[in-house]
Amino acid sequence: LRTFLVGEDTTCIDLVCQDPCLTLCKGNSICKVHGHVPYCSCKPGYDGDPFTGCTEREAQCLTNEDCPEDRVCVGKRCKDPCLLGVCDENSSCKVFYHIPYCSCGPGFYGDSFSKCTRQYSLGSSLPSPATKKRYQLETAKANWIGAFAQCLRHGGRLASIFTEEENDKVKEEIRKYVLKEQVWLSGTDYPTGNWTWTGSGTPVVFTDWHNMQPDNYMNQPAGEHCMTFWNDNGNLR
Numbered sequence: 001l002r003t004f005l006v007g008e009d010t011t012c013i014d015l016v017c018q019d020p021c022l023t024l025c026k027g028n029s030i031c032k033v034h035g036h037v038p039y040c041s042c043k044p045g046y047d048g049d050p051f052t053g054c055t056e057r058e059a060q061c062l063t064n065e066d067c068p069e070d071r072v073c074v075g076k077r078c079k080d081p082c083l084l085g086v087c088d089e090n091s092s093c094k095v096f097y098h099i100p101y102c103s104c105g106p107g108f109y110g111d112s113f114s115k116c117t118r119q120y121s122l123g124s125s126l127p128s129p130a131t132k133k134r135y136q137l138e139t140a141k142a143n144w145i146g147a148f149a150q151c152l153r154h155g156g157r158l159a160s161i162f163t164e165e166e167n168d169k170v171k172e173e174i175r176k177y178v179l180k181e182q183v184w185l186s187g188t189d190y191p192t193g194n195w196t197w198t199g200s201g202t203p204v205v206f207t208d209w210h211n212m213q214p215d216n217y218m219n220q221p222a223g224e225h226c227m228t229f230w231n232d233n234g235n236l237r
Contacts, residue, residue, distance in 0.1 A: 008036060012036075021038055026052055028056070029042055030050070044075060086102065088104070088115055090104060092105055094190060099143075112198055144188070147184040157186065162202075162206055182230040186198045
């Protein structure tokens with residue numbers, strides 16, 4: 001008999017079609033057969049020789065704080081989140097204090113975490129008709145990147161504001177709730193050094209900054225780089 005006469009997930013051993021994974025790969029390993037050839041690999045979180053047995057990998061980290069500031073803890077290893085596909089291929093990615101920040105590249109706009117679309121020049125036809133924005137407040141507490149992800153899960157985006165009318169609509173939505181907490185917007189100056197709406201990849205042109213803003217409250221080491229609405233004695237800014 002020849003190997004090619006048996007099923008592709010078995011091998012001819014002593015004239016019998018057998019599963020080579022039953023005896024070949026040892027402890028804490030994974031065995032898969034492709035084209036009659038068995039392949040052994042260690043389970044996630046394990047290292048060593050899968051043909052003799054894998055041992056549990058010594059943890060490099062348990063939390064992000066165990067890693068350098070430009071790395072995150074994934075599977076007990078410190079990894080660059082920008083290499084994990086967190087940003088769209090047409091966007092730039094930078095990591096600050098363990099959080100990846102994405103920004104659509106020059107000539108592109110859109111959601112830098114999922115799809116940056118090429119911008120169209122003035123006078124050209126848009127690929128789809130414009131739609132009217134609808135704002136909805138999410139009251140769950142989260143950091144900026146968590147809020148961004150929460151909006152995506154609900155099919156939305158963190159709010160971007162381009163006109164005074166849109167600014168008033170956002171304030172109107174916020175005032176429906178009795179909130180003392182700050183409310184995240186999609187504006188940040190982390191990826192490019194300039195204030196940008198990450199929801200659209202466009203620069204912040206319309207502003208309604210409170211007096212002396214933007215600043216770095218209490219001179220925090222990380223600085224303040226994400227935009228919020230906050231309630232100053234009933235005055236939303």
